[in-house]
Amino acid sequence: MYISLIQEALTLAGYDPGPVDGIAGPRTVFAIKAFQSDRGLNPDGMVGPLTHAALFSSPQKVLTTPAASCDPKQLSPHFHQNEFRCCCQGRYCNGFPAEMHTALISGLEQIRNSFNRPLIITSGVRCQTRNREVGGIVHSKHLIGHAADCYIPGVSVDTLADAARQAGLGVIIYDDEGFCHLEI
Numbered sequence: 001m002y003i004s005l006i007q008e009a010l011t012l013a014g015y016d017p018g019p020v021d022g023i024a025g026p027r028t029v030f031a032i033k034a035f036q037s038d039r040g041l042n043p044d045g046m047v048g049p050l051t052h053a054a055l056f057s058s059p060q061k062v063l064t065t066p067a068a069s070c071d072p073k074q075l076s077p078h079f080h081q082n083e084f085r086c087c088c089q090g091r092y093c094n095g096f097p098a099e100m101h102t103a104l105i106s107g108l109e110q111i112r113n114s115f116n117r118p119l120i121i122t123s124g125v126r127c128q129t130r131n132r133e134v135g136g137i138v139h140s141k142h143l144i145g146h147a148a149d150c151y152i153p154g155v156s157v158d159t160l161a162d163a164a165r166q167a168g169l170g171v172i173i174y175d176d177e178g179f180c181h182l183e184i
């Protein structure tokens with residue numbers, strides 16, 4: 001595990017330790033030595049405290065941001081397109097008869113961050129057939145990616161609804177079912 005982290009850090013720093021396999025083979029040792037001599041450290045191929053500090057000096061900046069922003073289906077820091085997939089399970093559509101609207105996603109992101117807890121999407125986009133099947137209204141905003149049903153575990157629907165209104169979203173509370181329909 002630790003070797004894998006070193007290999008990742010070396011790769012990010014522009015060195016070639018070979019595949020991230022957790023094994024300190026010749027390529028990994030060679031990359032460590034190259035890194036050490038570039039940084040003015042003793043090139044012994046061993047990751048001691050100084051080399052460790054140099055490798056992981058700014059790991060947050062390098063390690064966390066790109067992964068999320070590289071996936072085009074990652075709609076925002078906390079929401080992935082798959083969470084909004086039509087619930088017909090591929091029977092009537094390919095899962096995305098419409099794109100999720102960015103204004104809805106940014107509202108959801110704002111709510112999610114204000115509670116700092118996972119916000120669970122129970123229904124995102126729906127195709128016509130599935131919408132009829134679940135008894136959705138004819139011009140439901142679910143059809144065009146303008147609505148999502150959701151809840152936050154441990155947060156009441158009323159509290160969630162307040163936060164949604166503050167985020168500028170339209171709200172219908174489904175008290176008995178324990179979720180809110182949010183829309184733009």
Ligand SMILES: [Zn+2]
Pocket residue numbers: 086087088089090091092093094095126127130
């Ligand atoms: Zn569908």
